[in-house]
Amino acid sequence: MTFMAQLIWFHKRLFSDSFDSIPVSPRVFLVSSHQPEDPYKISARLLMENLYQGEKSKCLDPRAVFIVQSVQDLFIWKGAGIPQGNLMPYMNYAQKYVKTLQKYERAR
Secondary structure, eight states, X not given: OOHHHHHHXXXXXXXXXOGGGSSOSSEEEEEEEEETTEEEEEEEEEOOSXXXXXXXXOOOOXXXXXXXXXXXXXXXXXXXXXXXXXXXXXXXXXXXXXXXXXXXXXXX
């Protein structure tokens, strides 16, 4: 997906009254290090595809933390295989990001 499409989706997430304003449901955010060169810079990135639809359904990676947002619920999913040194920083970031989603994107 292009950078421009990501910006359009971000605008829709912020200003639309409908959860269905973007074609991804549930919204799944991957919480991880931004890049291998800077492992202490953590980000939450919206996965731009439907993980649970169609024949090629995908699974969540057990080495990561995910935030799963549906119309009515918001969950933090913690994988069983997260390296011990990453667990607390990822969980702390996920909890802060959940508050951001609740404040600006009307997540519940």
